[in-house]
Amino acid sequence: xSAHVQSAPFDPAAQLRDFGRxxxxxxxxxxxxxxxxxxxxxxxxxxxxxxTERLLAEYGERAANRFGLSDWxxxxxxxxxAVGEPIMxxxxxxxxxxxxxxxxxxxxxxxxxxxxxxxxxxxRDGSVAWVAARDGDEDDLARWQDA
Amino acid sequence: MTLEVLYFASLRERVxxxxxxxxxxxxxVRALMAELSARSAGHAxxxxxxxxxxxxxxxxLANLDAPLxxxxxxxxxxxxxxx
Numbered sequence: 680x681s682a683h684v685q686s687a688p689f690d691p692a693a694q695l696r697d698f699g700r701x702x703x704x705x706x707x708x709x710x711x712x713x714x715x716x717x718x719x720x721x722x723x724x725x726x727x728x729x730x731t732e733r734l735l736a737e738y739g740e741r742a743a744n745r746f747g748l749s750d751w752x753x754x755x756x757x758x759x760x761a762v763g764e765p766i767m768x769x770x771x772x773x774x775x776x777x778x779x780x781x782x783x784x785x786x787x788x789x790x791x792x793x794x795x796x797x798x799x800x801x802x803r804d805g806s807v808a809w810v811a812a813r814d815g816d817e818d819d820l821a822r823w824q825d826a
Numbered sequence: 827m828t829l830e831v832l833y834f835a836s837l838r839e840r841v842x843x844x845x846x847x848x849x850x851x852x853x854x855v856r857a858l859m860a861e862l863s864a865r866s867a868g869h870a871x872x873x874x875x876x877x878x879x880x881x882x883x884x885x886x887l888a889n890l891d892a893p894l895x896x897x898x899x900x901x902x903x904x905x906x907x908x909x
Contacts, residue, residue: 730885796908797835809836812905
């Protein structure tokens with residue numbers, strides 16, 4: 680059970696060593712920087728140091744209690760992240776698949792709209808633009824009714 | 827009372843600083859926003875559209891009508907875009 684915020688790149692497979700020992704089901708999600716049709720060069724991610732780490736751990740615990748997870752792992756990067764590199768990952772472990780899937784889905788919906796991260800696109804043409812939040816992200820979160 | 831006010835992402839760019847120390851008697855976040863708006867054109871621009879703002883009071887997500895009594899750190903930012 681752990682939450683991490685770091686600027687360094689990570690290997691999703693290496694993160695799963697020793698994860699969820701004894702579980703019957705493990706679900707993992709990895710978010711990767713898209714090239715947006717060849718226009719993007721990198722993402723730059725800003726966060727709220729202190730609050731981010733605490734909230735990630737709080738929501739990991741909340742997911743564990745709600746879905747009966749035996750283990751969970753959240754890792755989110757900040758700083759400059761090149762196209763093709765992993766931005767973040769979530770892993771959940773449970774006795775059966777449904778809890779693991781739902782726990783990961785819940786954590787992702789929450790991370791999208793409530794974790795204090797902000798993305799900025801660094802484009803190949805040199806322009807820079809903040810990524811706007813999607814209305815759909817709020818709808819996704821509302822499905823769990825405890826936002 | 828004295829508060830540390832933090833700004834993130836586009837709000838930080840508009841205001842022109844990541845943090846500032848503020849002396850205020852404002853009772854709520856919204857009341858403080860009105861005071862801060864008078865500080866500079868950048869502040870006014872940052873607070874022009876309250877519906878697009880989010881805030882955290884002592885690192886807990888809060889709404890704009892949250893009381894400021896006893897608060898030490900207040901942060902303003904646009905909707906989050908993690909994941």
